Amino acid sequence: MAEVIDAMGRGDREALIRLFHPYLHWTEGSLTVRGRTKVLAHVDGVPAPPVDYELRDGQIYRWVSAQDR
Template sequence: MSPLRVLVHHHDALSVRESQLTVERQDRDVLRRVLHPYLHWTEDGVTVRGRQKVLARLADRPVVCAPASYELRDGQVYRWTMSTENFGN
């Protein structure tokens, strides 16, 4: 694997962890920067689309577990998929 590929994966992991911590802190200004405007947020098979709708959902329930999968676009979280049944595992 090339060093650049490793660096990109490391950067992705940092972006995902930063997003988790930002949700927990309820830092809406930072969340606006790290969440893509056309975000797809899926929890237990239910998808919320759009940064504003996701921010409203996170205001009600800010606890976020690590994603089962995610996608970054333009340095922002574009897709986030998680299952709360695995929360804490």
């Protein structure tokens, strides 16, 4: 998880592509964005830490930010 936060802080899109599953579900409040490309376009800067996340094939598949609960 720290690797994702670090890559986002650096704006390292290539690292995020490796870390995010292609079918990523990203949830912040009532908004859910699906798909790695859409999430990369949506997220600006360092996100709120997740309270819940799921890995598939070693990549982040589901992310629910702390502000959601």
